[in-house]
Amino acid sequence: MQKILYTNCVSDAVRQLVSESKPASTHIITDSNVGRDVLSRLGLDYDVIMVEPGDGNKNIQSLSHIWDSLINGGATRKSLAINIGGGVVTDMGGFAAATFKRGIRFINVPTTLLAAVDAAVGGKTGINFEGLKNEIGAFAPADAVVISTALFSTLPSAELLSGYAEMLKHGFLSSEEAYNELLGFDILHADLEGLLPLLEKSVKVKERIVGEDPFEKGIRRALNLGHTAGHAFESLAIHKGSPIPHGFAVAYGILVEMIISHSLEAFPSAELYRYASYLKEHGYGCPDISCEDYPALIAYMRHDKKNDTPSAINFTLLSKPGVPLIDRTASEAEIEAALDIFRDIME
Amino acid sequence: MQKILYTNCVSDAVRQLVSESKPASTHIITDSNVGRDVLSRLGLDYDVIMVEPGDGNKNIQSLSHIWDSLINGGATRKSLAINIGGGVVTDMGGFAAATFKRGIRFINVPTTLLAAVDAAVGGKTGINFEGLKNEIGAFAPADAVVISTALFSTLPSAELLSGYAEMLKHGFLSSEEAYNELLGFDILHADLEGLLPLLEKSVKVKERIVGEDPFEKGIRRALNLGHTAGHAFESLAIHKGSPIPHGFAVAYGILVEMIISHSLEAFPSAELYRYASYLKEHGYGCPDISCEDYPALIAYMRHDKKNDTPSAINFTLLSKPGVPLIDRTASEAEIEAALDIFRDIME
Numbered sequence: 001m002q003k004i005l006y007t008n009c010v011s012d013a014v015r016q017l018v019s020e021s022k023p024a025s026t027h028i029i030t031d032s033n034v035g036r037d038v039l040s041r042l043g044l045d046y047d048v049i050m051v052e053p054g055d056g057n058k059n060i061q062s063l064s065h066i067w068d069s070l071i072n073g074g075a076t077r078k079s080l081a082i083n084i085g086g087g088v089v090t091d092m093g094g095f096a097a098a099t100f101k102r103g104i105r106f107i108n109v110p111t112t113l114l115a116a117v118d119a120a121v122g123g124k125t126g127i128n129f130e131g132l133k134n135e136i137g138a139f140a141p142a143d144a145v146v147i148s149t150a151l152f153s154t155l156p157s158a159e160l161l162s163g164y165a166e167m168l169k170h171g172f173l174s175s176e177e178a179y180n181e182l183l184g185f186d187i188l189h190a191d192l193e194g195l196l197p198l199l200e201k202s203v204k205v206k207e208r209i210v211g212e213d214p215f216e217k218g219i220r221r222a223l224n225l226g227h228t229a230g231h232a233f234e235s236l237a238i239h240k241g242s243p244i245p246h247g248f249a250v251a252y253g254i255l256v257e258m259i260i261s262h263s264l265e266a267f268p269s270a271e272l273y274r275y276a277s278y279l280k281e282h283g284y285g286c287p288d289i290s291c292e293d294y295p296a297l298i299a300y301m302r303h304d305k306k307n308d309t310p311s312a313i314n315f316t317l318l319s320k321p322g323v324p325l326i327d328r329t330a331s332e333a334e335i336e337a338a339l340d341i342f343r344d345i346m347e
Numbered sequence: 348m349q350k351i352l353y354t355n356c357v358s359d360a361v362r363q364l365v366s367e368s369k370p371a372s373t374h375i376i377t378d379s380n381v382g383r384d385v386l387s388r389l390g391l392d393y394d395v396i397m398v399e400p401g402d403g404n405k406n407i408q409s410l411s412h413i414w415d416s417l418i419n420g421g422a423t424r425k426s427l428a429i430n431i432g433g434g435v436v437t438d439m440g441g442f443a444a445a446t447f448k449r450g451i452r453f454i455n456v457p458t459t460l461l462a463a464v465d466a467a468v469g470g471k472t473g474i475n476f477e478g479l480k481n482e483i484g485a486f487a488p489a490d491a492v493v494i495s496t497a498l499f500s501t502l503p504s505a506e507l508l509s510g511y512a513e514m515l516k517h518g519f520l521s522s523e524e525a526y527n528e529l530l531g532f533d534i535l536h537a538d539l540e541g542l543l544p545l546l547e548k549s550v551k552v553k554e555r556i557v558g559e560d561p562f563e564k565g566i567r568r569a570l571n572l573g574h575t576a577g578h579a580f581e582s583l584a585i586h587k588g589s590p591i592p593h594g595f596a597v598a599y600g601i602l603v604e605m606i607i608s609h610s611l612e613a614f615p616s617a618e619l620y621r622y623a624s625y626l627k628e629h630g631y632g633c634p635d636i637s638c639e640d641y642p643a644l645i646a647y648m649r650h651d652k653k654n655d656t657p658s659a660i661n662f663t664l665l666s667k668p669g670v671p672l673i674d675r676t677a678s679e680a681e682i683e684a685a686l687d688i689f690r691d692i693m694e
Contacts, residue, residue, distance in 0.1 A: 138449055
């Protein structure tokens, strides 16, 4: 099991973990933005391996650069890597560590809410390849994760909103109570101290689900709630030349999949309207789509790697908050009807 | 646990395994030599991904070529890879499969004795990187391994001798009885039918040790018997421009480490002379070294990745056949004395 520390004393926690690990050497993996905005404040005195920021650099060239730097820094099988950054850094740094000399230990220190609630926990690591997201990777949990909302103080609010969508998702997967608590918190004007206990509860939902199914053979697919439609919104936005944050796409995707859940599984409509209100009141905006985009959106859903057979589109649905239904499918007509309702509600 | 089939009906076994796996698609990974000499005889009708043969091609370019070919061949998370070849193919194909979409299933079909007894079983996969052997990789056992001595009929005898050295190593790690049986078999004029049951016993020794310690934290290091000195012989031969087969280097390394075991751990001298006689009578030759090579050999041993601290040289020694002693060290003077005795015996 991963050790997860929730603390706003990041440097102390990291030094303590390094001291317990007794590594042959310690190497921080980070990107140049985090190096400037965060690392400089932490005062950690370890070897630093720097990659270029952004998903476009989550590739085999950056991965090779990390491996090279570990070699040049004298890393052995008993060395320790510390990934400090957003999801690009924790995914790629984790994969580099998992494959260097067939695996060295690593710690994740997520510096974005999205990475804290999603990428840094649960053992999915990897890089993009030939334009395909996370096409190459491994299941390799970090030995420890240090989660601190204090690191989010320089994040733009869109970054907080983006991460909060994944927290809302965990709330829906968990219970009505958990979800109500999240809808009562104002992420648009976030109190970062107050966010930490909510974040802890949210990460524990993911931990529980991953613990039951680490290699995503079954129930872990519940975590894909919102992601079939969400990835389609994300891909379409990239294709149109105006990308949207991952979490915004997921936030929209959850609503679309709630609408499908309402149609197919009697998910209560009151819940989906409450959720939509939260999105509208907290600055999530609305994706720029018309019915002319439906064929493209459905094509993206059809090519999602979550589909094990090319003929069906796989969704995680909900019968009510806390009761996910994995491996469900919907017809094109059902998806189009849900997109109509989605636009009605959000526009 | 890996499923290991010992059979001389390779095609039937592979077809049966594919049928049981119900893969979304099936992809053979092989090299052009094996494609010509072996694959053409097997009559297997699956997609074929071809890499260039040889350890020099066990690199990130070939790995990327395999990933690319899996994508272009329409592989999904439910696809199956079949690695047919020597250690280069099973190591690299295994690593490609273990990291494609965070891991697809794979089967190994070793076509050399060395790969059958060593690389194909036990879950070590990887590639060379920046001139360092197996620097990048993962622990990822094949779902199944098909072991057949019938595939070795076109191998030159040096290849059989090379693999047999690893079988002798397993014999030493196992028991006096196992080892005596191996010394009674003439690998220089090998009866391939008769080799199969011996090979099965040998692979089971490795399976037992790997099962106790899959990630090489302890007893799995026993399998490094002969490899500290062996890798030094291998590296020196490459440096001198006249490479020797891996198994020859291991065969010599075992003898050197037996001599050290005799000095430090009272390993019986009669056993080491019997073993040396087998090497001399079965065409293993003798490495071309003089005392002027000792500093280089010791420097190679010092840089071996099995050393967790740079100050000591790590060996697996034996107190008698069947009783390995891991994490032992020897001084430079003790190693030099052993090399003197080694040359006396072998020359």
